[in-house]
Structures are given as C-alpha cells and as structure tokens.
Amino acid sequence: MNRNFQDEFSNSKITQMLAEKIRDTARKIKKNVALMEVCGTHTVAIFRSGIKSILPENVRLISGPGCPVCVTPNNYLDRAIALSRSEDIIVCTFGDMMKVPGSSSSLEKEKTAGEDIRIVYSTLDALKIAQQNPDKKIVFLGVGFETTAPTVAFALKEARKEKIRNFYVLSAHKLVPPALKFLAESKDLKVDGFICPGHVSTIIGTKPYEFLVREFEFPCVISGFEPLDLFQSLYILLSQIQKKKPEISNQYLRAVKANGNLKALGLMDEVFEKEDSLWRGIGTIPLSGLKIGDDYKEFDALTQINVQVEKSREPKGCLCGLVIQGKKTPLDCPFFARKCNPRNPIGPCMVSSEGSCQAYYKYGQVKDSRRSYGSVYRTLACVILAP
Amino acid sequence: MCLGVPVKIVQIKGNEGIAEFKGVKKKINLELLENVKKGDYVILHAGFAIQKMEPKEALETLKLFEELSGFGNE
Ligand code: SF4
Ligand code: SF4
Numbered sequence: 291m292n293r294n295f296q297d298e299f300s301n302s303k304i305t306q307m308l309a310e311k312i313r314d315t316a317r318k319i320k321k322n323v324a325l326m327e328v329c330g331t332h333t334v335a336i337f338r339s340g341i342k343s344i345l346p347e348n349v350r351l352i353s354g355p356g357c358p359v360c361v362t363p364n365n366y367l368d369r370a371i372a373l374s375r376s377e378d379i380i381v382c383t384f385g386d387m388m389k390v391p392g393s394s395s396s397l398e399k400e401k402t403a404g405e406d407i408r409i410v411y412s413t414l415d416a417l418k419i420a421q422q423n424p425d426k427k428i429v430f431l432g433v434g435f436e437t438t439a440p441t442v443a444f445a446l447k448e449a450r451k452e453k454i455r456n457f458y459v460l461s462a463h464k465l466v467p468p469a470l471k472f473l474a475e476s477k478d479l480k481v482d483g484f485i486c487p488g489h490v491s492t493i494i495g496t497k498p499y500e501f502l503v504r505e506f507e508f509p510c511v512i513s514g515f516e517p518l519d520l521f522q523s524l525y526i527l528l529s530q531i532q533k534k535k536p537e538i539s540n541q542y543l544r545a546v547k548a549n550g551n552l553k554a555l556g557l558m559d560e561v562f563e564k565e566d567s568l569w570r571g572i573g574t575i576p577l578s579g580l581k582i583g584d585d586y587k588e589f590d591a592l593t594q595i596n597v598q599v600e601k602s603r604e605p606k607g608c609l610c611g612l613v614i615q616g617k618k619t620p621l622d623c624p625f626f627a628r629k630c631n632p633r634n635p636i637g638p639c640m641v642s643s644e645g646s647c648q649a650y651y652k653y654g655q656v657k658d659s660r661r662s663y664g665s666v667y668r669t670l671a672c673v674i675l676a677p
Numbered sequence: 678m679c680l681g682v683p684v685k686i687v688q689i690k691g692n693e694g695i696a697e698f699k700g701v702k703k704k705i706n707l708e709l710l711e712n713v714k715k716g717d718y719v720i721l722h723a724g725f726a727i728q729k730m731e732p733k734e735a736l737e738t739l740k741l742f743e744e745l746s747g748f749g750n751e
Pocket of ligand 1: 328329330331332356357358434435437487488489490644680
C-alpha cells in the first residue's frame with residue numbers, strides 16, 4: 291500500500307468536502323442507517339478508499355450478495371469437478387473459481403492432481419482452446435452476473451458461426467435485480483438504502499432497479515468504483531434518506547446509460563433463458579438465473595454431457611449465506627481468520643477476492659468509525675504482518 | 678470477478694480493437710458495442726468492451742486512476 295496515495299487521498303479537497311457533507315447529512319438524519327453495497331467490487335473499493343473511517347457513528351455499510359463466485363452453489367462446482375475428471379474434457383474457467391471448495395475437492399486440487407483445467411481471461415480464449423483441441427470437449431464455466439453473461443453469449447454465437455462443435459458452457463449465470471427483489475422482500479433485512487453495482491448496470495441500465503423505489507421506497511444509487519465516486523454516492527444516498535425522497539440516482543453517469551447496453555442485452559436474450567436459480571446460502575430465487583436456451587442447447591454442458599456428480603453438501607458452520615444477505619458480518623463467524631483464511635478457505639466468501647470475508651480479512655475491520663485513516667492502515671499492517 | 682477498467686481504443690481492425698491502458702496495449706473485442714471509434718474510451722471486461730465512456734468523464738477517471746496508482750486497481 292502506497293503512502294503517497296494515503297497523503298494525497300486525505301489531502302484531497304473534494305474528498306474532505308464530501309466527507310464533511312456526509313457527516314453533516316448524517317447528523318440531520320438523526321437515526322441509525324445501514325446501507326448495503328450490493329457489489330463485491332464495491333466492497334473491496336470501499337475498504338481501499340478508507341471511507342469507513344470517515345463514516346459518522348450512525349451510518350453503517352454492509353456487504354451484499356455481489357460476487358458471483360460466492361453465490362454459486364456447491365452442486366455446480368461438484369459437477370465442474372466431475373467434468374474435469376473425464377479424460378476427454380478440458381475445463382476452462384475464470385481464475386476466481388479455482389480455489390472455491392466443492393463438497394470434497396476444488397478445481398485447484400484437481401488441476402494439481404493432473405486434470406486438464408485451464409484458467410482463461412476471456413471466453414474467446416476458451417474458444418481458441420476448442421479450436422486447437424478438436425478431439426476434446428471444452429467446457430467453459432459460465433459464472434457471472436449480467437456483466438459477464440453477454441461475453442459468454444457472444445462466444446456461443448461465434449462457436450456456431452465458426453462451426454466449433456466441441457465447445458460447451460456450464461451456465462451458472464445469475465441476475466442481480468431478482469436477488470435485490472428477494473432481499474427487499476425479506477422481513478429481517480435491515481437496510482435503508484442500496485449502492486447498486488456499477489458494471490452490472492453498464493449492461494442493464496438504470497430501469498431494472500426502479501421497482502426498488504416504486505414498490506419498496508428504497509433510496510438507491512448506482513456508483514462508480516473510485517474513492518471519489520464512493521464518497522459522492524454515499525452523500526447522494528444519505529441526502530435521499532434525509533429528504534425522504536427515494537429515487538434511483540446514477541452517480542456512474544460516465545458509463546451507465548438508462549437503457550444499458552442494448553446490443554449486449556439482445557445477445558443474452560438470444561442465447562439464454564431465465565430460470566429459477568439456486569443461490570448459495572440464500573436459496574432458490576425465481577427467475578434469477580440464466581440457462582442456455584433451446585436454440586443453443588447443443589452447447590449446453592448440463593444436458594449434453596453426462597457425468598456422475600457426488601452428492602453435494604455445503605461447508606458446515608460457514609455463515610457465507612447470511613453474510614451475503616447482510617444479516618451477519620464475517621466477524622460473527624467463529625471460523626473467521628482462525629480456521630478459515632484465504633490460504634485455507636472454508637467457504638466461498640473467503641475465496642473470492644471480492645468476497646466479504648476475504649475483504650474483511652485483507653483490509654481489517656474498523657469498528658470505531660471515528661478512527662483516522664492512519665489506523666485503517668495500521669489495522670491493515672497488523673493483518674498483513676500477523677503470523 | 679467482473680472488474681471493469683476504462684481503456685482507450687487506439688486502433689481498430691474489424692471488430693477487434695487495440696486498447697491502451699497506462700501504456701500497456703491489449704487486444705479487445707468490440708462486438709458488444711456499436712460504432713466504436715478510434716480514440717473512444719470503453720470499459721474493458723474479460724476481453725470485451727462492454728460500454729462506452731463519455732469522453733470528458735473518462736478522462737477525469739483516468740487522471741484519477743493515475744493519481745491513485747500504487748493504491749492498486751487490479
Ligand atoms: S462488478 Fe459485477 S461481478 Fe463484480 S462484484 Fe460487482 S456485481 Fe459482482
Ligand atoms: S469466515 Fe469462512 S467459514 Fe466463516 S462465513 Fe466466511 S467463508 Fe464462511
């Protein structure tokens with residue numbers, strides 16, 4: 291972590307100004323408020339920005355379900371692992387999935403044991419691998435939200451165009467708005483406003499969030515990822531609460547348009563079909579997932595490739611499910627930073643670099659909101675230097 | 678997992694572009710967008726440009742990125 295930055299950051303006039311405004315508005319609200327950042331990238335950005343240290347006592351930020359890795363259930367992983375054990379299959383995946391523990395193994399362990407599992411940066415890399423290995427079946431693990439799904443849809447279209455017949459996708463794609471609806475409807479959720487994901491919104495736009503205001507009167511802001519974005523978003527959200535005027539504010543204006551990316555949405559529509567989908571730790575949420583649609587079913591690894599999958603079980607005692615619903619924090623988990631750490635993760639929230647548990651582990655947690663920036667970094671140093 | 682990075686398109690060949698981010702050049706697929714032009718700023722995610730950025734605001738972000746560098750954006 292860079293000292294200069296720290297100085298620059300705390301010297302930043304705009305930041306200070308915004309911090310002052312945030313405190314001011316919070317004071318006027320006069321009650322405790324909890325704001326949920328839905329997106330895992332925001333969770334990490336929030337820790338890095340040091341914003342938690344300027345938060346007034348009555349404002350709390352809690353993490354939501356915003357990491358596709360964390361919400362992918364074990365039976366998906368177990369199937370991916372089973373596929374990787376087939377002689378004629380090469381599994382391609384984004385790197386984040388490698389360490390996630392399945393019921394009895396992980397992709398990383400299988401790779402070490404000699405299975406052909408390849409980390410790719412893009413779906414197009416997986417397509418290339420398919421072309422280079424015509425005698426193998428290539429299974430791409432389609433995990434991700436609306437941000438990622440169009441890139442998978444494109445790869446399938448391309449596979450059809452190029453007549454690549456050994457390319458398959460095992461889809462676990464999930465949709466953010468149905469999950470938000472689920473959270474909004476849940477009785478014991480104590481959230482006063484949402485920081486909505488930035489990159490998901492570049493694709494879906496601002497409209498799919500409107501029900502949050504219309505039906506539930508939740509203040510919402512779509513935010514960018516820079517520290518200043520976050521400060522500004524927080525200010526916007528608190529102002530909505532103070533004025534009791536909930537709306538969907540778009541702070542990430544430079545990248546998020548009201549209608550989103552129509553071309554990408556069209557591609558998703560063409561290739562995928564909505565289905566009820568199981569979120570790890572949360573349960574099944576209606577129409578919250580994407581499966582490969584009928585028109586593309588010859589590419590669907592789920593229906594086209596038969597494998598024996600072990601009986602799945604979720605890690606015992608892990609609280610990930612409650613953590614991603616904002617009902618518990620990682621600190622409530624007895625395993626946190628003891629038996630469970632990034633080197634030996636028990637649950638997915640500790641594996642994903644955007645999982646709440648890993649973010650808490652890496653960046654420490656500031657309980658006393660009045661602490662200075664310095665102490666955030668001291669906490670951090672402690673975490674890093676701790677044996 | 679779906680980090681997005683603002684990059685500048687410095688070259689276009691068909692539906693592929695070359696994007697530049699802090700001096701590093703990278704091939705990037707442009708099929709998810711319409712009418713991308715050389716000089717445009719886009720958000721790069723998993724090898725694809727997923728959205729255009731308004732130039733004025735993109736520049737500001739890039740400047741911020743530069744200022745904040747070392748603070749780390751993966
Ligand atoms: S950017 Fe998208 S995938 Fe990444 S954490 Fe946010 S919502 Fe999840
Ligand atoms: S600390 Fe580990 S075991 Fe506990 S909730 Fe987080 S991932 Fe699960």
